Amino acid sequence: MYNYGYEMLQLAKEKNVRLCDIVIENEVKLTEQSVEVVREKMGRNLDVMMDSAKYGLENDVKSVSGLIGGDAKKLEEYRKNGKTLCGDVIVKAMARALSCSEVNAAMGRIVAAPTAGSCGIMPAAIITAAEVLGADREKMIDALFTASGIGQIIGKNATFAGAEGGCQAECGAAAAMAAAGIVEMAGGTPEMALHAASIALKNILGLVCDPIAGLVEAPCAKRNSSGTVNAMTSAELALAGIKSIIPFDEMVETMYRVGKALPEELRETAMGGIAVTPTGIKLRKQIFGE
Amino acid sequence: MKNYSVFDILGPIMIGPSSSHTAGAARLGKVARGIAGEDFKAVTFYLHGSFAKTYKGHGTDRALVAGVLGMETYDERLRNALFIAKDMGIDIKFIETDLGDEHPNTVNIEFEKKDGSKISVQGASIGGGNIIINKIQGDSVEFTGTNPTLIIKKYDLKGSINTITSIIAESDINIGMMKVTRQGKGKEGLMILETDSKITDEIVEKIEKVDGVISVRAINPV
CATH class of the missing domain: 3.30.1330.90 (D-3-phosphoglycerate dehydrogenase; domain 3)
Known part of the structure; x- marks a missing residue:
């Protein structure tokens, strides 16, 4: 068992294995199920993730409230026209993240990763990285275990709840988890994976949760798209050998501390941030017929 | 933790x-x-x-x-x-x-x-x-509904809790949590038990026959 990143790292070093191996071993012990069963269960998560990351690229999805939808498809079509600023990989990943968020807002099937509001970041980053790296299904499942291990540490020492920690706790956690997963997928060391997670958390530190009309739609979908880019660029830095100056465990503690310091208006209450802009208020009134 | x-x-x-x-x-x-x-x-x-x-x-x-x-x-x-x-x-x-x-x-x-x-x-x-x-x-x-749960409505009778938990133990089921409440001495009350394994119909039927028991509901996890 591990409660902190440094403990995971120590275990991985002692056994000369990857973080995902440590996470799988822990899961097998905890649930008294075989490695095969646990991997198969993760495989089912991956299947749902792949479906939700793809659906919005091909279909015009509309959210229940009508506030968002259709943007994943729009971005994918734009990408196909071949004149993007950020390049194919990043734009494809962004579109996939939007797709998951749109499917979620339209009452489609998703995997909470770690939450429904941040459900686009892990699928988008992991599927897109696998495409670039030519990684197969098993490697994607490995990456999901690495990511979950990072999530376990965040869950134990901080929070995933926007109501407690703001958007940084949801989209920040998701980006940190995804970043570590794709670092290992790309052949990076456990240390590099933790550096990537650390950098991702740092990049989004302090981000507030301010949903328009209190719905998991805006700004959530676009923050999933930017969270995916955060995950991928943080992974890229770590893979180049760049270190996070602040260690992962201290970043988790910092994220939690900053989250608790946020005023209540900026923690999922829809009483602050963009939710109370004139446009945000107007949209809320429209949606609820006030 | x-x-x-x-x-x-x-x-x-x-x-x-x-x-x-x-x-x-x-x-x-x-x-x-x-x-x-x-x-x-x-x-x-x-x-x-x-x-x-x-x-x-x-x-x-x-x-x-x-x-x-x-x-x-x-x-x-x-x-x-x-x-x-x-x-x-x-x-x-x-x-x-x-x-x-x-x-x-x-x-x-x-x-x-x-x-x-x-x-x-x-x-x-x-x-x-x-x-x-x-x-x-x-x-x-x-x-929470995470674990199998038994909700037993019964009169507050001496020894009835013991009889009920014995039935559960005889079926080789471990009780993780138990809460007993009553409206007053000898009056109607509730007994709630969360167990580690599935509660069968057989157990429910046995508990229904215990003196003072009014109703039994078993909820297996969803």
Whole structure:
């Protein structure tokens, strides 16, 4: 068992294995199920993730409230026209993240990763990285275990709840988890994976949760798209050998501390941030017929 | 420190948009159905707090109905649950109300059975799809529906708790949590037990025969 990143790292070093191996071993012990069963269960998560990351690229999805939808498809079509600023990989990943968020807002099937509001970041980053790296299904499942291990540490020492920690706790956690997963997928060391997670958390530190009309739609979908880019660029830095100056465990503690310091208006209450802009208020009134 | 399973972190697989307002609502509905039984003709949902304010935008209404119809949180029919209930001839009502000093995501679900009797179950969605049932027929209870749960309504008789727990032990089932309440000495009360393994019909039948027992409900996890 591990409660902190440094403990995971120590275990991985002692056994000369990857973080995902440590996470799988822990899961097998905890649930008294075989490695095969646990991997198969993760495989089912991956299947749902792949479906939700793809659906919005091909279909015009509309959210229940009508506030968002259709943007994943729009971005994918734009990408196909071949004149993007950020390049194919990043734009494809962004579109996939939007797709998951749109499917979620339209009452489609998703995997909470770690939450429904941040459900686009892990699928988008992991599927897109696998495409670039030519990684197969098993490697994607490995990456999901690495990511979950990072999530376990965040869950134990901080929070995933926007109501407690703001958007940084949801989209920040998701980006940190995804970043570590794709670092290992790309052949990076456990240390590099933790550096990537650390950098991702740092990049989004302090981000507030301010949903328009209190719905998991805006700004959530676009923050999933930017969270995916955060995950991928943080992974890229770590893979180049760049270190996070602040260690992962201290970043988790910092994220939690900053989250608790946020005023209540900026923690999922829809009483602050963009939710109370004139446009945000107007949209809320429209949606609820006030 | 809780030792999270990776599937507490990655998952559940669910119908969006909100783990507390959609997935949790569906689980509340399903556990309530387990308590009320399946032979109902009408259901009224009394929505409190955030549930009352945002239920339409989050699909909480559809999720609650999906739950009482027995659907899982990942069932894609969830979004059509209101129509499905209508087709089944089940009368559904939503009433925005103030249930007092309760969790902001609280609902009181009142079932009207085919025989005209009513049963109400109140619970809250407390985050990440997790729930807590806190009232049955107005009696305070507290269980999550994560573990198999026995709800026994009985008179406060000497030795009855011992008899009941012995029946469970004889079936090789471990009790994880137990709570006993009563309205007064010798009066009606509730006994709630969470166990580590499935509660069979056989156990329920045996407990039903114990002196002073009024009713027994077994809820196996949803």
